[in-house]
Amino acid sequence: MTNTSTNRTAGLGVLLAACISTFVVNANTSAVTILLPAISEDTGAPVATLQWAVTGYMLVGAAVIVTSGALGDVFGRRKVFLGGLLLFVASCALIALSTSATGVIAGRMIQGAAGSTILACGMSLLSVDSAGQGQMKAITLWGAASAAGGAAGPLVGGLLVGITGWQGLFWIDLLIAAACIPVTLFMVRESRDESRSHVIDWAGTVLIAVILVPLVLALSEGGDWGWLSVATIGCLVLAALGVVAFVAAERRVSAPLVDLNLFRNRVLVGATLAILLVAGTINGLMYVLSLYFQDPASFGMTALQAGLATLPAVAVMIAITPLITPIAVRIGSRRAVALGFLLSTAGFAVLGFASSSWKYTAFVIPLVVMAVGLGLANGPASSASTSSVDPEEVGAAAGISNMARYVGGSLATAATATVYAAAIETQKQAGASPAEALATGLSRAAILMAVLAALGVALAVLMGRHREARTTAVHRAAGAAAFGHTIPTATTTTR
Template sequence: MPAIDSSKQDSRAAGLGVLLAACVSALVVNANTSAVTILLPAISQDTGAPVDTLQWAVTGYMLVGAAVIITSGALGDVFGRRRIFLTGLVLFVISCVLIAFSTGAAGVIGGRMIQGAAGSTILACGMSLLSVDSAGAGQLRAITFWGAASAVGGAAGPLIGGVLVGVTGWQGLFWIDAAIAALCVPLTLRTVRESRDPDRPREIDVLGTVLVAVALVPLVLALSEGGTWGWLSFPTIACLLLAVMGGVGFVIAERHATTPLVDLALLRNRVLVGSTLAILLVAGVINALMYLLSLYFQNPDGFGMSALEAGLATLPAAAAMIAITPLITPLAVKIGARAAVAIGFGLATVGFAALVFVDPSWSYGAFVLPLIVLSVGLGLANGPASSASTAAVDPDQVGQASGISNMARYVGGSLAVAAAATVSTAVSSGRAADGEPADAVLAAGLAGGALLMTLMSAAGVALVLLLRRHRSEPATAVHLAAAAAVTSHTIPTRPTGGA
């Protein structure tokens, strides 16, 4: 949807119904997403599935989300935003029920992949519904609420998941989420008007969506299983070749598509490319860190925490990222997005580097300062990058730029979790083969994953070369909400036109 000058449009507040439907569903989706890593040990114990296999409950969700998030927005523009939003809600309910009833890895992973499609559809179309139901300053207020709901959901998810494991079992999270999403269906039907984009061609880039999956799935499979198969084995090389072929095919398809999933011309915008890479890296290291920490904290050879205790143990990271939010945009305005991103990734590098030295003798307290430092750094890098991704393009390209950055968020998460899990397992296996104690083996695996995340964060500092010409917009409430929500979604900070 094209952005327009708010000074040329009267303010119109979003209706209470659409605001509730969009914000509540965004909160539930983001809480569900961030809670699942805390639940993996409990799911593993209950189903008998190895945690390494259940890793696909995280990466599968993100892979499908990456392929679907832009397409779902296009489907809403063509066939009706309310209709596609409702489809997302129904799919989300179905996926939650499937997961809650599952007694093995297949049901959990399959349900989570359906949930990836549902969650990305709910987020993309919920934002569109708010945009078309409001205008000007009223639209920015609605987006502010949506961003705040997304941020609260993402931060509270691990704690909610930990509480529910102890009270209801791990299935409780999915039953409650299913109930809330189901309640959003009649609310949407009764209060949200249908809308479409009459100027948009009716063609949907299905081929582009398929090729995203063709490129990503074998790549993640190679990263996940390469250590077991052998990095020079036929299956690993075949997966990597298929991923390259999928990527090349995607570029060719997008050049010839009537309505491409990604406008490749936008990739000539250095600021957009730099901010998108920053978002990919931040999403990657955050998801990989939460995956590794949740397993380490709950492993009997680590701290042996309960799911609730592990959820509480992640609070310093979440609190630090929330605390820095009000300072991100003013600081970026003062020193520039380039410097803010560089400082942010620099801090993250220091925090992750400290975790490389993790040792069985460490108490939980030794983790707190590194977690705070890296969380502040990632928040500082992520906020300006997210704002730059939509502010550095022409008004009529804001929707495409937002879609590209949101796809990057899913891609980064899926690739980094797979890579970090593989590195951690490889290091742990090597130490175990040398006869080291179980606690030392576990700590070495976490240290190996932390080294990978250190290198990824250090690479983020180099993005200043792409962001050097961009200055951040002055801080407003919507900028603060956007900065808070950046771990889950990129939201526009300028009013957009609706149909």
Template sequence: MSDAAKVGGQVGARTGGVLAATCISTLVVNANTSAVSILLPAISEDTGTSVTTLQWAVTGYSLVGAAVIVTSGSLGDVFGRRRVFQLGLLLFVASCVMIALAGSGGMVIAGRVIQGAAGATILACGLSLLSVANSGDAQLRAVSLWGAAAAVGAAAGPLVGGVLVDVTGWQGLFWIDAGIAVLCMVLTALTVAESRDPDRPRTIDYAGTVLIALTLTPLILGVTKSGDWGWFSVATLGCFAISVGAAVAFVVVEGRVAVPLVDLALLRNRVLVGSTIAILIGAGTINGLMYLLSLYFQDPATLGFSPLQAGLATLPATVGLVVIAPLVPRLAAKIGGRQTIGLGFALTTAGFVLVGFVDASWLYPAFLLPLVAIAVGMGLSNGPASAAATAAVPENQVGGASGISNMARYVGAAVATALAATIYGNVIASRTAAGAVQGDALASGLAAAAWMMAIFSLLGVLMAVVMGRHRAAKGTLDDAAAAAAAVSFTLPTSATAGQTGSDRG
């Protein structure tokens, strides 16, 4: 961030208003994102669209978020952070209204795709606005509060969604969120000064944005439809071929543009690559888990929970993850970030293995131990992995490293949720066709998906072993807030400043 940009952002800015607008919007975006899985059965019943199809309301959001999260920050730097932030809020309002009025599943999915772009824009530009409106200790406090708001929103979303489905219908969440976003727009207009980065080249990597979407969309489509088309059908293989071709084109484009979406030189850093893969696995497995449990808990053939009961039932995973995360930086400072990440993924693996033995006769208490193990494990791995991403590079590359890790969260959520949904649906269909009762078929589907996520988590353990040494955060209060926010966004920590070459793995 240039000094000129900071000065421009501070002139006329009322920092209290900036803090309120960015924190409230971040809380709402994260709560909305984490609540949607709880709403899917109600949306399915209302629109007549299968839950299998509606998984695109989750994966489509993440897919577009992956493509937009870095680009929206660049747009803010060039065209004005407040202007792009306001555009993100406007898109969010429009998408909420579109979803609330939706009469079909396709309209819900389309609204969620737009919401993916809006949410990524609000997060990226909101944090930039907050950073340039404050300096020194005030900036640390403001960013820490922003991180806390992100964490609270992610944890509270499923419960809020469950409450609103019972009280207002599933549409209520989106009407309320639209209203709050409008208030944030007004607050931003009244209190936030415009800022830009005059030193940044004005070119935007639009091609990279398109190619990320073109890489992920056919990949997820091929995975999702593989049960109907066959893994080795022309359609499935064609999707994968398009995805590979787009990925190759993305690498070529990123090596040629003036300001690339992803600085490929950063990918030579073993610690950054390892931490990014760890973040991808963590985001993927928690999103896949929440999607599956939201469906399984509410199905009449299994536990038959109401949306509110399902929201309460997921609290050990969502709230546990956020509660344990702030305690982790001190542990990482004592035993090492790599060791903490490995321990976290080991616990997560154990939790998914336990879910892999699920039986139709299980009552809710049987899920508590694995849910707590998964929550604690993810809390242990998320924060140190996020801190390692920004600690592994020089100060002038922290923004690029943060962008890569934030993109990885969206990619992991999109791909893992699609995989989990596909495995769950295919196994249920296979077992039902073989004559199994519905409860047994659902349990088999959940078990198969859980084993897949256990394998991914085990890969996280191996990644922690090979990623190399890096400086761990000191365990300050700001580090605790960054660790709590790591479920949805990477924030710099005390490990980031003063990084030297000898500290990088």
């Protein structure tokens, strides 16, 4: 039966399943960087190796998120959502039972596929089960659950390390995700897009991995291999060939993973690149700060203390969320994004002067400034990525922006980890104390992120003078939520 309601509230079952699952996925994602030192101690693997537990998750997520949403549209969103939940449960068990870095990293890569599937299909299930103001409320709740999960992750993870060990986080996540399965089975209706082509672009999915894996390898290992070594250059060439093959493949398939015609839209391109930079700098920042705060040569914090140390930035980012749309409306999306990146550039630049004499209080103001800036840049960029296209292209544009988040996170984390580790090693070889070497590593990583944020200011120019004409409140909510796959415009629901 085709649904034509203009104002319909989402059912309790779909709200519970979608919001709880996205909370768990985002909490799990944000907690892992805090857990890396504890995992390193238990498995005997260096943190540099365990970095792949973060980048591997994002690599797989980037390759899978659009495809998983398309699978839901074709074969049933509830069915694919349930598959994501089952895969997430299995990945949690694998990670919690692992005694080696290989098991943890493999589990996290599987979790990347599961998490992106849950996010893509959960948003779609909410969208098709509601309409009008009811849809806006549902998506707003979903976005709030996403933000709350991201904020709670480091705190919960840090707390559990001292009580249950790092494995406790994954056992608890397993139980919560498992509880969502019967809720979904018995309280959520199946839905699919009968008008969508049943062709799935598997080649595009594989080629995304072909592009990203060697690129991340080059960024992660280039310092050890040598930036002009055969291995590094070979990885970069392979990534470039992957781009060429991807473009060629997308032009030939009937239902491409990415509609290349959308890249003619200057606003969408600028917004997508801005989203990529926001995601990259946030993930890079959390990675280096979690390591720096917990290192005995710096503050020697516990995992819980390190989680609490990032709380000012997370709290401010959540607190300013209601103010972002009014600011963007008042000064325009492009200026809001530019202002946001200017603020974050300034915050990162201050951290570029970090030294071993700094106390924790010296970090608070730069972190707050960065949080305000990145939050201000992310909201309007997310909204512009969907409101700058025609209604029938909203789903495709959302898929591109979601992929950009995963790509930005994986690339920036790899690059930041390399700069951080290389600067520390160079300083140690030069005779610097461990504390001085760590501070230099943090400083160099902050400078890299300042450069990335400064690029965001330049990218704001690409967005042009965009006026969100006739943009609905639902589109704004979906853009701010920032993780959804599609908001279907033609949907058939079945029990």
